[in-house]
Amino acid sequence: MKDIAAAAGVSRGTVNRVLNGGYVSPEARTAIEAAIAEVGYVPNTAARNLKRRRSEAVGFLALEPHAVLLEDPNIGAIMLGANAVLSLAGYQMVSLVIDSDRDTERVARYLSGGFVDGAIIVSARAYDPITRLIGQIAMPAVFIGHPPDLANTIPFVGIDNVGSAREITSRLIATGRRRIGMIACALNRDSGGDRLDGFRQALGDRFDPALVAEVPHYDYLGGVNGMRELLEREPGIDGVFAASDAVAAGAMQVLREAGRDVPGDVGVVGFDDSAWAARTQPPLSTIHQPAREIGRHAAELVHRQISGDTDVPRSVVLPSPVVWRHSA
Amino acid sequence: MKDIAAAAGVSRGTVNRVLNGGYVSPEARTAIEAAIAEVGYVPNTAARNLKRRRSEAVGFLALEPHAVLLEDPNIGAIMLGANAVLSLAGYQMVSLVIDSDRDTERVARYLSGGFVDGAIIVSARAYDPITRLIGQIAMPAVFIGHPPDLANTIPFVGIDNVGSAREITSRLIATGRRRIGMIACALNRDSGGDRLDGFRQALGDRFDPALVAEVPHYDYLGGVNGMRELLEREPGIDGVFAASDAVAAGAMQVLREAGRDVPGDVGVVGFDDSAWAARTQPPLSTIHQPAREIGRHAAELVHRQISGDTDVPRSVVLPSPVVWRHSA
DNA sequence: TACCGATGTGTGAACGAGCACACACGCTAG
DNA sequence: CTAGCGTGTGTGCTCGTTCACACATCGGTA
Numbered sequence: 001m002k003d004i005a006a007a008a009g010v011s012r013g014t015v016n017r018v019l020n021g022g023y024v025s026p027e028a029r030t031a032i033e034a035a036i037a038e039v040g041y042v043p044n045t046a047a048r049n050l051k052r053r054r055s056e057a058v059g060f061l062a063l064e065p066h067a068v069l070l071e072d073p074n075i076g077a078i079m080l081g082a083n084a085v086l087s088l089a090g091y092q093m094v095s096l097v098i099d100s101d102r103d104t105e106r107v108a109r110y111l112s113g114g115f116v117d118g119a120i121i122v123s124a125r126a127y128d129p130i131t132r133l134i135g136q137i138a139m140p141a142v143f144i145g146h147p148p149d150l151a152n153t154i155p156f157v158g159i160d161n162v163g164s165a166r167e168i169t170s171r172l173i174a175t176g177r178r179r180i181g182m183i184a185c186a187l188n189r190d191s192g193g194d195r196l197d198g199f200r201q202a203l204g205d206r207f208d209p210a211l212v213a214e215v216p217h218y219d220y221l222g223g224v225n226g227m228r229e230l231l232e233r234e235p236g237i238d239g240v241f242a243a244s245d246a247v248a249a250g251a252m253q254v255l256r257e258a259g260r261d262v263p264g265d266v267g268v269v270g271f272d273d274s275a276w277a278a279r280t281q282p283p284l285s286t287i288h289q290p291a292r293e294i295g296r297h298a299a300e301l302v303h304r305q306i307s308g309d310t311d312v313p314r315s316v317v318l319p320s321p322v323v324w325r326h327s328a
Numbered sequence: 329m330k331d332i333a334a335a336a337g338v339s340r341g342t343v344n345r346v347l348n349g350g351y352v353s354p355e356a357r358t359a360i361e362a363a364i365a366e367v368g369y370v371p372n373t374a375a376r377n378l379k380r381r382r383s384e385a386v387g388f389l390a391l392e393p394h395a396v397l398l399e400d401p402n403i404g405a406i407m408l409g410a411n412a413v414l415s416l417a418g419y420q421m422v423s424l425v426i427d428s429d430r431d432t433e434r435v436a437r438y439l440s441g442g443f444v445d446g447a448i449i450v451s452a453r454a455y456d457p458i459t460r461l462i463g464q465i466a467m468p469a470v471f472i473g474h475p476p477d478l479a480n481t482i483p484f485v486g487i488d489n490v491g492s493a494r495e496i497t498s499r500l501i502a503t504g505r506r507r508i509g510m511i512a513c514a515l516n517r518d519s520g521g522d523r524l525d526g527f528r529q530a531l532g533d534r535f536d537p538a539l540v541a542e543v544p545h546y547d548y549l550g551g552v553n554g555m556r557e558l559l560e561r562e563p564g565i566d567g568v569f570a571a572s573d574a575v576a577a578g579a580m581q582v583l584r585e586a587g588r589d590v591p592g593d594v595g596v597v598g599f600d601d602s603a604w605a606a607r608t609q610p611p612l613s614t615i616h617q618p619a620r621e622i623g624r625h626a627a628e629l630v631h632r633q634i635s636g637d638t639d640v641p642r643s644v645v646l647p648s649p650v651v652w653r654h655s656a
Numbered sequence: 657t658a659c660c661g662a663t664g665t666g667t668g669a670a671c672g673a674g675c676a677c678a679c680a681c682g683c684t685a686g
Numbered sequence: 687c688t689a690g691c692g693t694g695t696g697t698g699c700t701c702g703t704t705c706a707c708a709c710a711t712c713g714g715t716a
Contacts, residue, residue, distance in 0.1 A: 001672065001673065002672085010695075010696085011695065011696045011697075012672095012673085012674095012696085012697090013674095013675090013695065013696055013697075014694080014695060014696080016673075016674065016675085017694090017695085019673095020674075022694090023692095023693055023694050023695085024694075024695090025693085025694060025695085028694080028695080040464070042437070042440040042441060043441070043672085043673070044378070044441065044442055044671085044672050044673065045437070045438070045441030045442055045443060045673095046374050046375075046377040046378040046383070046441070046442045046443075046671085046672080046673090047374075047378050047671070047672035047673040047674085047701090048441075048672080048673055048674075049374040049673095050372070050374040050375050050378055050671090050672080050673075050674095050700095050701050050702070050703090051672085051673055051674045051675080051700075051701055052673090052674070052701090053701080055374070057438075057443075079425055080425065080427060083425045083427055083431070084427065084428075087427070087428065087430050087431055087434065088430070090434070092424070092434055092435070092438050093424070093425065094422040094423070094424060095422070095423045095424075095425070096420070096421070096422060096423075097407055097408065097411050097421065097423070099408060099411055099412065099415070100412075100415065102415050102416070103411070103415055106415065106418070106420055107420070109370070109373075110373070110385075110420050112370040113370060113371065113372065113373030113374075113376075114372055114373055114374045115373055115374075115385075115443075136368075220603070220607060249607075253607075253609075275548070279548060279577075279581075281581075329702060329703070330702085338665075338666085339665065339666045339667075340666085340667090340702095340703085340704095341665065341666055341667075341704095341705090342664085342665060342666080344703075344704065344705085345664090345665085347703095348704080350664090351662095351663060351664050351665085352664075352665090353663090353664060353665085356664085356665085371702080371703075372701085372702050372703070373703095374701085374702080374703090375671090375701070375702035375703040375704090376702080376703055376704075377671095377703090378671050378672065378673085378701090378702080378703070378704095379670080379671050379702085379703050379704045379705080380671090380703085380704070381671080
């Protein structure tokens with residue numbers, strides 16, 4: 001900046017004013033702009049951040065185990081939604097992958113080191129070190145999904161997993177299915193537990209724990225294993241609520257191999273309304289997750305916090321309608 | 329830092345030495361560490377970067393249109409591979425999403441603003457503004473995929489798309505297929521064009537342009553549309569090379585609906601060896617892309633450049649073997 | 657006693673910007 | 687003639703570090 005001030009024959013202060021607004025004479029301005037163009041000057045952001053005490057960047061963290069992250073159909077859409085909002089507000093969204101303890105530690109330093117002004121956190125688990133850190137340093141943040149702890153200090157954005165699971169199960173009942181099972185996943189995470197709760201609520205007295213197969217992850221393989229287990233336990237099963245579309249796809253594959261027709265013999269419903277849903281045979285009835293909207297709202301909430309807004313909502317719960325296709 | 333120096337009764341210099349290594353007496357060290365723990369002090373990275381003129385972070389950019397990014401089965405694995413290497417070297421990998429012109433501009437500022445010491449760029453297109461910028465500011469960088477321009481200034485990591493396409497097409501020929509078509513995608517990108525070239529080379533004189541359906545993206549829908557087109561143009565088609573596994577999955581769906589047996593009536597091969605490949609019915613023969621290895625090598629090349637290594641290889645081409653399953 | 661190297665420690669000057677303040681200038685009004 | 691004003695501009699301090707250098711202390715040696 002000193003160099004370009006010298007080149008334009010003015011002082012650093014004046015250069016700063018053309019960069020950040022202020023009274024500058026037209027002559028000085030053009031001279032400075034010419035110098036900037038010639039030298040190819042770019043303001044050094046490290047210095048700017050140091051002085052301004054903010055970076056105009058927001059971190060996006062997914063605390064999921066990495067294998068799941070790659071499969072999750074929603075994360076990409078959430079990122080794009082969040083980026084759209086942050087981008088308009090002039091913020092750079094940077095996403096950080098956490099794949100090992102070493103990563104956790106480094107990301108913690110990164111967050112507390114002033115690289116970002118806020119954070120969006122997907123699928124935080126209870127007592128995750130990163131979650132705790134964010135609480136400690138009081139960084140503007142938003143959880144996506146029901147936060148396990150810290151619920152009262154950090155707002156969250158999500159859907160009503162319990163209600164939606166209840167709703168789609170009810171309609172499975174309403175269409176005449178009598179022996180309805182569920183392939184439940186990731187019970188250690190909020191969404192997993194909530195979906196199972198909704199399922200249980202919908203069935204009420206007719207809930208039979210023997211008809212719940214529990215698998216670790218929301219993936220195709222989980223669907224395959226879960227469905228095999230259910231078929232073995234109850235060959236007369238005629239309805240299945242799979243905790244995600246990928247799981248449903250795996251389940252349908254097993255049903256097909258077992259010679260059961262979907263939806264003739266067995267009705268299958270999923271969750272997410274991801275790309276999987278339209279590609280199964282027949283297309284899957286499922287719960288639509290407004291992933292992009294979730295991202296947008298999350299970004300808005302961090303942005304408002306960063307801007308010093310003190311009364312941001314504690315939570316935003318978005319509608320997640322049933323999408324009725326042909327699998328049930 | 330001044331505060332904790334005062335608290336420990338030493339000078340800033342000594343504090344700096346316990347943080348960054350140097351001669352410090354045990355007493356001073358413990359006093360300082362105690363003070364650090366008590367105050368909860370974290371070094372300010374903006375200030376550190378300012379002085380050191382590096383950030384110990386590497387950017388990961390995907391220049392793809394966002395819809396494709398979400399579908400691409402390889403990007404996630406490439407990121408994890410790159411992160412593994414960078415993480416060990418103490419670097420923070422940050423990925424930036426580019427979804428609009430506004431993003432392009434902001435990312436350009438971010439890159440030239442000293443937030444990162446290097447960049448890994450996936451699927452750069454010719455004359456992309458970001459690509460050009462990186463060339464201009466001479467930032468350590470690596471392309472993943474065949475770079476369109478700047479090939480001689482920036483190294484790249486990838487596979488031999490031409491050779492692999494030729495190989496898998498040849499084996500389609502060797503197994504007796506006579507009327508072999510291709511669903512080609514993304515011809516404006518290197519990988520798309522190269523795969524078509526390989527296909528053409530393998531067929532030699534028997535290459536028939538009427539048997540190439542061109543679709544915009546490497547996705548399931550592209551496979552559906554491409555296969556419909558091929559069937560219409562040549563009902564007697566008995567072999568299909570789909571430019572990606574997702575495309576192959578779409579194509580197989582169309583073939584199934586048309587009553588053709590795979591591999592009985594038509595042999596189908598894909599490309600990528602992604603999660604799709606194992607889930608199609610029958611499982612797909614395809615080309616394995618070593619995505620994680622690609623990520624690792626890319627990270628290594630940037631890291632070496634950042635460390636000042638002057639003779640890093642111009643390119644790294646990794647083996648991409650055929651995986652022979654049941655679809656052909 | 658003088659000098660030496662080794663081992664710790666303190667100090668001031670950067671790094672590249674932002675910001676507050678002071679000040680110079682031309683003009684008008686008292 | 688000077689005080690007051692608006693418009694531009696220059697200057698010095700600050701942000702939290704790093705780094706080079708200077709300095710102090712100590713045991714050992716000539």
